[in-house]
Amino acid sequence: MSEPKRLHPIAVLLNIIKSIKELVIPFLLVIVIPGKNEGIPGWIQPLVISVIILFLIVIAFLQWFRFTYRIEEGEFRIESGVFVRKKRYIKFDRIHSIDISEGIIQRIFRLVKVNIETAGGSQADAVLSAIRKSDAQRINAFISEEKNKNTNNPLDKDKDEVAGYEDAAKPASVFKQTLPQLFVMAATSGAVGVFLSGGIAFISQFDEMIPFERIFKDYEDFIGMGTIILSVLGLVALLVVYVLATLSMVIKYASFTVIKTDDEIVISRGLLEKRQLTIPIHKIQGIRIMENFVRKPLGLATVYLEYAGGSMEDKESLSIMLFPLIKKVQLPEKILEILPVFQTTTEMKPIPKHALSRYVFRKVLYIIPIIGALVWFVRPWGLLSFLIVPLAIFWGYMQYRDAGWSIEGNLLLLSSRFFSKQTLIMQRSRIQSITYKKSWFQNRKELATISASIKSGVTSRVGMVVDVEEKDCLIIKSWYLPKKAVDSND
Numbered sequence: 298m299s300e301p302k303r304l305h306p307i308a309v310l311l312n313i314i315k316s317i318k319e320l321v322i323p324f325l326l327v328i329v330i331p332g333k334n335e336g337i338p339g340w341i342q343p344l345v346i347s348v349i350i351l352f353l354i355v356i357a358f359l360q361w362f363r364f365t366y367r368i369e370e371g372e373f374r375i376e377s378g379v380f381v382r383k384k385r386y387i388k389f390d391r392i393h394s395i396d397i398s399e400g401i402i403q404r405i406f407r408l409v410k411v412n413i414e415t416a417g418g419s420q421a422d423a424v425l426s427a428i429r430k431s432d433a434q435r436i437n438a439f440i441s442e443e444k445n446k447n448t449n450n451p452l453d454k455d456k457d458e459v460a461g462y463e464d465a466a467k468p469a470s471v472f473k474q475t476l477p478q479l480f481v482m483a484a485t486s487g488a489v490g491v492f493l494s495g496g497i498a499f500i501s502q503f504d505e506m507i508p509f510e511r512i513f514k515d516y517e518d519f520i521g522m523g524t525i526i527l528s529v530l531g532l533v534a535l536l537v538v539y540v541l542a543t544l545s546m547v548i549k550y551a552s553f554t555v556i557k558t559d560d561e562i563v564i565s566r567g568l569l570e571k572r573q574l575t576i577p578i579h580k581i582q583g584i585r586i587m588e589n590f591v592r593k594p595l596g597l598a599t600v601y602l603e604y605a606g607g608s609m610e611d612k613e614s615l616s617i618m619l620f621p622l623i624k625k626v627q628l629p630e631k632i633l634e635i636l637p638v639f640q641t642t643t644e645m646k647p648i649p650k651h652a653l654s655r656y657v658f659r660k661v662l663y664i665i666p667i668i669g670a671l672v673w674f675v676r677p678w679g680l681l682s683f684l685i686v687p688l689a690i691f692w693g694y695m696q697y698r699d700a701g702w703s704i705e706g707n708l709l710l711l712s713s714r715f716f717s718k719q720t721l722i723m724q725r726s727r728i729q730s731i732t733y734k735k736s737w738f739q740n741r742k743e744l745a746t747i748s749a750s751i752k753s754g755v756t757s758r759v760g761m762v763v764d765v766e767e768k769d770c771l772i773i774k775s776w777y778l779p780k781k782a783v784d785s786n787d
Contacts, residue, residue, distance in 0.1 A: 312357035483546030645701030711760035721760035
C-alpha cells in the first residue's frame with residue numbers, strides 16, 4: 298500500500314457540506330435575510346450567493362485533489378493542503394484507535410469514514426472522509442498486524458502492567474443490545490432535555506425571521522380557551538418531543554454490538570449512521586457506571602469506558618459507551634467476560650452516619666438565596682418556593698446514601714451522586730493522582746474528601762467522595778502510596 302491514493306470523489310461534496318456547517322450563520326445571513334437597504338440593486342444578492350457557492354466548490358475540489366494517503370515504512374502518511382502543503386507521518390505503534398463510521402452520504406455510495414487517533418488531542422490525527430469499505434478493512438487489518446509484530450516496543454510497555462489479560466481473556470466474547478432494551482434505554486435516558494434545549498437554541502437563531510407577532514396576534518383569544526385546553530396542548534407537545542427524542546436514541550444506538558478479542562474491543566452501532574470503534578484493551582484506564590433516578594430503582598445502569606484516546610472534535614469518542622443498558626446483577630459477569638482485570642462486586646463501604654447532616658445542610662443552604670429572591674420579587678406566588686425545601690432534603694439524602702468507596706485488590710471504587718449516581722472503577726497502576734483534603738468544618742467531625750483521577754480522552758476523569766471518615770482516607774492513601782506519591786492537602 299505504498300502508492301499514494303486519493304479519497305473517493307464524493308469527498309468533494311462532503312467538503313462542501315463541512316464548509317457550509319462551519320459558515321452556516323454568515324451563509325444564512327446572506328441567503329435568507331434580504332438586504333434592508335433599498336438602494337442596493339437586486340442582482341447583488343444572487344451574485345454574492347453565486348460567488349460563495351463557486352468558491353466553496355473550488356476549495357472543496359482542491360482539498361480533495363491535494364489530499365493523498367499511503368502506508369509506507371511502518372507509518373501512515375498523509376499529504377494535504379490547498380495553498381500550504383502539509384505532510385503528516387503517524388507511526389503504527391502510536392495509533393490508539395481506528396474509528397470507522399458510515400454517514401448517510403457514505404452509505405449511499407457504499408463508502409465509510411475512517412478516523413485514526415493517537416494519544417488524544419484536540420482533533421483526530423487522520424480523517425479519511427470517504428473511502429471504500431474494503432480499503433478501510435485492509436488499512437485496519439494491516440495496521441493491527443504490524444502493531445502485533447512489534448510486541449516488544451518500549452512505547453507499549455504499559456501492556457505488561459495489565460497482568461493476566463492473555464490468560465484470563467477468551468478468544469472472543471460478544472454483547473448485543475436488544476431492540477426492547479434500546480427502547481427502555483432511550484425512554485429513560487433524559488434525552489428530552491437535550492432535544493428541547495437544542496430545538497430552543499435552533500429557533501433562537503432565527504427569531505428575527507419567524508413572524509412570532511403574527512402567529513400570536515390572537516394571543517388573548519387563545520388564552521380564553523381555558524387552562525385545561527392549554528395544559529392538554531402542552532402535554533401533547535411534550536409527548537411528541539419525548540417520542541422524537543426516544544426514537545432518535547434508538548436510531549443512534551441500533552444494532553449495538555461489542556466484540557472482544559485478545560487485544561481489542563470493537564464497538565459498532567447505528568441505523569442511519571453506522572459507526573465502528575476499535576479500542577486497544579491496554580489503553581483502557583477505567584470503567585464508569587451511571588445510574589439515574591429512573592434506572593437505579595429498576596436495577597439498570599449504563600456503563601462507559603474511560604480510555605486514553607478520542608478527540609475534541611468528536612465528543613462521543615471521549616467517553617465510550619460499553620453497555621447502553623444492562624442489569625446491575627449481570628454487570629460482574631459481563632465485565633469478567635470483556636475486561637476481567639476490572640471485575641468487581643461493586644459493593645461499597647458507606648460514609649459515616651454523622652455526615653448526613655452535612656449533605657442535607659449543603660443542599661438547603663444552596664436554595665435559600667433562590668427562595669429569598671422568589672419570595673421578594675414574585676409575590677405572593679413566590680411563597681410556593683418553600684416547597685423546594687423537602688426536595689432539597691431528599692436530594693441531599695440521596696447523595697449521602699449513594700456515596701461510598703471500596704478497595705478490591707488492585708481496584709479502587711469511588712461512588713457519588715450529583716443527579717445521577719456515578720461509580721468509577723480504577724486500576725491502581727492507571728491512577729494519575731489521589732488527593733486527600735479536609736476543611737475546618739470536616740476536621741471537627743473527623744471527616745475528609747478523597748478524590749482520584751485517571752486519564753480520559755484529552756483530559757482526566759475524577760472520582761470524588763465527600764465526607765469520608767478520615768481514617769478511611771488514610772487507608773486509601775496507604776493503599777495507593779506504594780505505587781506513586783500522593784497529593785495530600787491536610
